[in-house]
Amino acid sequence: MLRRQFLASVAAAAVASALPAKLAMAATPKDQLVIATNMSTMRGVDPHEANQIESVEILANLYDRLVYFAPDNLAEPKPQIATSWEVSGDGKTFTFKIREGVTFHSGNPLTAEDVAWSLHRLVKLGLSPAIDLRQWGFNDQNVETLIRATDPQTLVVETPEVWNQSLILASLASSACSIVDRELALGKEQDGDLGRNFMQASDAGSGPFSLRSFRPNDVLMADAFKDYWNGAPAMRRVIMRHMPESSVQRLQLEAGDVDVATRLSSTDLAKFESEGGVDIQKVPGFGFYYIALNQKDDILSRPQVREAFRYLIDYEGLSNSIMRYYGVMRQTIIPSGLPGVLDEAPYKLDVEKAKALLAEAGLPDGFSKTCYLPAGTPYFEFAQSLQANAAKAGIKLELLVGDYLGKFRERVTDIYFARSGERLPDPHSILQSYASNADNSDGAPLSGLLAWRSAWDVPKDMQEQVAAAARETDATRRAEIYTALNQEYLESSPALVTSFERIDVKAVGKQVSGYTGHPTWVTRWDTVTKA
């Protein structure tokens, strides 16, 4: 009997201790920001290696860069670590004055040497973020000559060719060009890895927050850097929690256990929008939902077939349903907020018109093709809508869902449906991908370009315009070129059929102010306050 009583008491005590006395909803402290996110795509916190949307937001706060763009003004670069800069008459040499008195989290002073070494490191590691400098002609051999510190407060960046200066400044504002504590990183170097192993889960930055702890796919904590050159942030700590389930994020946001939810489903977002209580931020992203038609295919390469696909998308229906929180209708290739944007949307769902075009192409009975797409919302729902409309026009589409990016890069998919995303607040990187393809042969090293992956031999004049715009130094003239390019793309029958401009949605609790989603993903936490 005694034993039974003992066991019962232990069990009761355990249950009692596990249940809170007061069953009240928790609220996050006023000096802490809790962000719910999905960390599964994150690849560490080395700014010269990680380039996923979640990583970039973290890096934006652990590190500083030479310049930055405010989320509401992507046309005007503002000083960050550089207090000022000058561009030489030939447009190739940028001279930056580095802010004095800035220290890294380690206490080491930040100098122009650190900036130069960081940019060398980015190029030499040659991982995905390196494209932000490599695309302008920097490489392992020339980077140390072209990017150099002339004194502790002066940095010189020479570009191998003349490019529009806003392109270079936009690149330098990206998370890829974060400034790393050279002394700390080299002190942790292993086998000449430039501190890469150390920086996978540690920070070597000077940003407003320093990394406290990081457990992949679990939690990341960052503490305010009290000696930040721009003043200590209001949030003492920022916590990012891995919550892959949208419904769990929603419930925690409702309960006040998180302040920001970043991966909510349309259903959950619609609920918040209808009930209020949180702010829904629709952050524009520099990319599009596209249907890539393989031009190596005899049928898909016919201009009328490419044109027919533009009439098989239910733009309006999708805008009001599936794509409501994922995209804004746009049939061109320059997103809103950038020079050259066009608001025209002449295409509408018109099955009869599509049928007529197919007949004109010599395919009155239609054809069958396979459409590959990534898993998840809204890809499948979008593709189902396309499949239904295509069927009415006689096109039988078989949908294959999964990781087929590799196949697309090998140019072996019939049709590939996905979305793109660029990090430079400039039309160039998007146009380069959608409308340039210098070598359409299978072995060409251009697998990063959507046009090449679609085997689309882009009209030569269009490609020349893309290159010319990147080199044009006059902003007005450049905008004119982009407008003309965009118009030409709209009127042509491209192999990459765009329909919606990408948006990324964040749900922010009403108690939070100053958390503004950034189109280039570098959302800052030091501007955040809580009521």
Next chain:
Amino acid sequence: MSDTDLSPTGHEARWQGLTEALRKVLTSVGVILTTLIGLLVLTFVIGRMVPADPVLAILGDTFDQTAYDRVYQELGLDQPLYAQFFHYVQNILHLDFGQSNVTKSLVVDDLARVFPATVELAVLAICIGTLFGVPLGVISAVRRGTWVDHLARVVGLLGHSTPIFWLGTMVILIFYAMLGWIPGGGRIDLYNDGLVEGPTGMLILDAALAREWEVFRSALHHILAPALLLGYAAMAYLSRMSRSFMLEQLGQEYILTARAKGLAQPAIVWKHAFRNIRVQLLTVITLAFCGLLDGAVLIETVFGWPGLGQYLTAALFYADMNAVLGAVLLIGLISILINLLSDVVYRFVDPRTR
């Protein structure tokens, strides 16, 4: 009659016993090694056959060809398949599972972090499942056809047939969002995070060892809901199996004899019938526990529990083969060890297996 003693001398008997024991040990070691090698080959081959490009999983979609080539080489994918496998096995022998492409940490460190979280959850769940499931099954069998039996069967059927992720979501909706009784997810309150870094990685145990009772309370509070849900699923399975085993025993002649002798019902059930289902029960409990070690992924996802299931799933999604192979090998090894342990326990509970 000859006086020749045909029985072995004491020395010979000891030698024979030793040889027999050695043979059994060698057989067991052979079985373990064969299983592990089989597991290695199978997972390696499957990993290379999956139509996913691990380089793309690392780089994303925006990069140039130089970056692709660099990562391709770093992963050793430029080497022939047999060389990749040889290097992999060589590294395994040095307990080096390589680096995870997803977390960027050493796989060994990742496993040391996520596996204790899963063990903690699985142990608690199997304890709950066994403590409630076995008696429920036994009582259900003994009172066959009564309302108790029907109720137990309905409870068991619900646990067996209801998708656990749905149950998990409902539990969070009701007990977290509506009533506020349980936390929304994770292993511990953020404010207690990092206060205890114990030797086992199991927060409840480490907090108790460190006498950090606030951390202990927080950890217990967090584990209760996922453990109860997993325990319920285990209970459903174990109660059905216990009922079935017990019904079989209760129909045996020795039970009839016991009843004829006038033995009391509890004595018949627990001292006679139950003794004879212990080995079968041990087998199903072992299987259920092994299932919990790698199969709790849905509950781990719903409750944001950073365990092995989530780790393995993420690794599979992103073609992180080092992590997949490391995790599978660990699960395989633990399953083999648990089965070996249950073999040993059989010998104690059932003299016939000695």
